[in-house]
Amino acid sequence: MAAKYRILYIDDEVDNLKVFKIAFQNEFAVTIESSPLKGLDLIRNEEFEILVVDQRMPEMTGVEVLENAMQLQRDSVRILLTGYSDMQATINAVNKGKIFYYLSKPWKKEEVKGILLKAIxxxxxxxxxxxxxxxxxQSINELQVFLYRASHDLKAPITTQLGLLNLLREEVTGDSKIYVAKIEEVISRLEKTIDKIRELSDLGYDFVSKNYTSEIAAVVEKVLEKWNQKLQVGEIQVKLNLKQSNDFTLESGLLEMIIDELIENSINFHNKNQTDKWIEIASDFDAPSNMLKLSVKDNGIGIDPTLLDEVTDPFFRGTALSTGNGLGLYIVKRVCDLIHGSIAIHSDGKSGTEVTISIPNLKK
Known part of the structure; x- marks a missing residue:
């Protein structure tokens, strides 16, 4: 025989308790208690699927009982019972006690039984x-562990191959040098993909912010130093319009990851036929929302407006000209989700792209 679902009914009127128990003891395992404080002790020590509590009692109100009960047994279904028309009690019950149903006295057995069955x-x-x-x-964690281990296991042989190619480059001549360069390009592209997969696996673990900063300019300069050679080769000018404040704190590692991905995208998709190529990085603070607005704008080839909803999907490539792995904007979106921020992408498909990131202030 299946175990009955357990109901705890708390009401300071003993007659009500007796009637309730007689009415439902055949279908449910009913426990009754006239003292709210003793009722909370029962909730603290026993499991109940349903809690039914009267609103007006001498020791404490039903809303107060349910509010405390929610901390002790979060999964229990909570029902408030009252013989009074009290709108404020209803509002408090919903907001504080998170009740499932609000019942009025006098109750009818069939009505209450139907509600109890719905509660179950x-x-x-x-x-x-x-x-x-x-x-x-659990499945996601297992996948993250797999990605983490796979990316690290693949990284070592790729590093070895690149080292061997460097040695081989010194030995070959003529057309062979071209082939070596092509092989190196393909392996380097694979290495970048593995690096991004490792970044994603790191984001998948229980991330704990450790490195806080208010120095947005310092983080931007660090990333720009990494891309300095490619910016010079591509003759891409960088414009900075950064505002920062000691009252605003960010996680520096995640901010660096966002800026790094966005700058890489702007470099990869610049217009090679354009003489005046630029990337503009700007930041400002939105006081009402307590958010940092960070934007990276370029005058590159742009993104087809019909594809803007898809560009943050993993491995999505918006153009045949793409030489990347389709993970850059996906990583940015993942970081935004992790920090409860947001990403907005604008492009007319002709005159560049602007990506705006909204980042919440970590300073309390």
């Missing part, structure tokens, strides 16, 4: 959802 359905659905989320989280 709700309890089971919530339980199954939590189990599914737990299994999904």
């Amino acid at each position: 359905d709700h309890y089971e659905l919530t339980k199954k959802n939590k189990e599914l989320i737990s299994r999904l989280s």
Whole structure:
């Protein structure tokens, strides 16, 4: 025989408790208690699928009981019962006690039974959802571990191959040098893809912010130094319009990752036939939302406006000219999701692209 679902009914009127128990003890395992404080002790020590609590009691209100109960047994379905028309109690019950249903006295057995059965359905659905989320989280963690290990295992032989190619370059002559350069280009592209997969695996773990900064300009300069050679070769001018404040704090590693990906995109998709090539990096603070607005704008080849909703998908390439791996903007989107920020991308497909990132202030 299947175990009955457990109900705890708390009401200071003993007659109400007795009637409720007689009415539902055949279908449910009913526990009754006239003292809210003793009722909370029961909740602290026993499991109940459903909590039914009267609103007006001498020791504390039903809303207060349910608010405390929510901290002790978050999964229990909470029902508030009252014989008074009290709109504020209803509002408080919803906001503080997170009730499932609000019942008025006098109640009818069939009506209450129907609500209790719905409460059980709700309890089971919530339980199954939590189990599914737990299994999904486990699968995601296993995938992240696989990506992390695979990227590290692949990195070592690729580094070795690049080292051997450097030695081979010194030995070959003529057309062979061209072939060596092509092989090196392909391997370097694979290395970049592995590096980005490793970045994604790092974001997949329980990320804890450790390196905080208010120096936005310093982070930008660090990234620009990394790309300095490619900027010079491509004759791309960088314009900076950065505002920073000691009242605004960011996670420097994640900010660096965002800027790095956006600058790489702007470099890769600049217009080679254009004489005046530029990238503009700007930052400002939006006081009402307490957010940093960071934008990276260029006058490159742009993105087809019909593809803007897809460019943050993993491995998406918006043009046949792309030599990347389609992970750059996906990584930026993942970082934004991680820090509860947002990304907006604008382009007319002809005169460049502007990516705006909204980043919340970590300073409390």
